Amino acid sequence: MKNSFRFALLVTATLMLAACGRTNVANNSTAPSPAASAPAESPTSGASPSAPVPLPDDEAASTPSPQASAPANAGNGQTYRQPQGLFEISFPAGYTYRETDSTLTFSSSDGGFGGVVEYGSAEGKRLSTQQLEDALKQGYEDRLEQVSWQDTQLQPDGSVRVDWIGRDKEGRDLDAISFIEQRGDTIFILNLFAVDKPYNDYNDDAEAIVGTYRVKQQ
Secondary structure: OOHHHOOHHHHHHHHOOOOOOEEEEOOOOOOOOHHHHOOOEEEOOOOOOOOOOOOOOOOOOOOOOOOOOOOOOOOOOEEEEOOOOOEEEEEOOOOEEEEOOOEEEEEOOOOOEEEEEEEEEOOOOOOOHHHHHHHHHHHHHHHOOEEEEEEEEEOOOOOEEEEEEEEOOOOOEEEEEEEEEEEOOEEEEEEEEEEOOOHHHHHHHHHHHHHHOEEEOO
16 A cells, blocks of 8 residues: 555655746636536535644755745736646635646745645555545654644545644644545545644635645546
8 A cells, every 4th residue: 555655655745846847826817717617526625724734844855845936926816727637726826836747836925835736546446535544644654753633534525634733854843734535546635734834824825725626536
């Protein structure tokens, strides 16, 4: 099972924008409604943490917390659609995002809040919600200096939500929520986290982001 989740363990690189890929900034063009353009998709619900939650750090995460690498534009934000139609997500104005082959990282203009969508093959295996949760937690426990699991909830769409707080090996305090789910042979992880700040300071942003997150049913 660990090999199947090797990609999932890379979510700890989300404390920075990926070193390669295209950088975009949410602008003032009104984003189309995700529901209108993605018929067979599953929304993830419940962004507000019942307790604070953090995010991890990876061997690649040698830079500080996420920061916008291009000037932020004022406006209503921007929608990202994965080229193969696997998922879509929208961000508030001023957010920077960067894509690679299997991740989409994003951060607020002040660098205090960000996240990542990570996706990859389950290698033909059908995993239970408990296996998904266990793999996610193991990945964080392996890479964080400290981690405390606050809450786990099965969502109406079948995804698993994990609330947690922790500290990475660079000493940054993390306050985050993670969602993990399997659709067909694809596993998706959405992480949202505050760095050295309370998650609740960005709760409006978090709810806006999670409310637009859709993954394709397979």
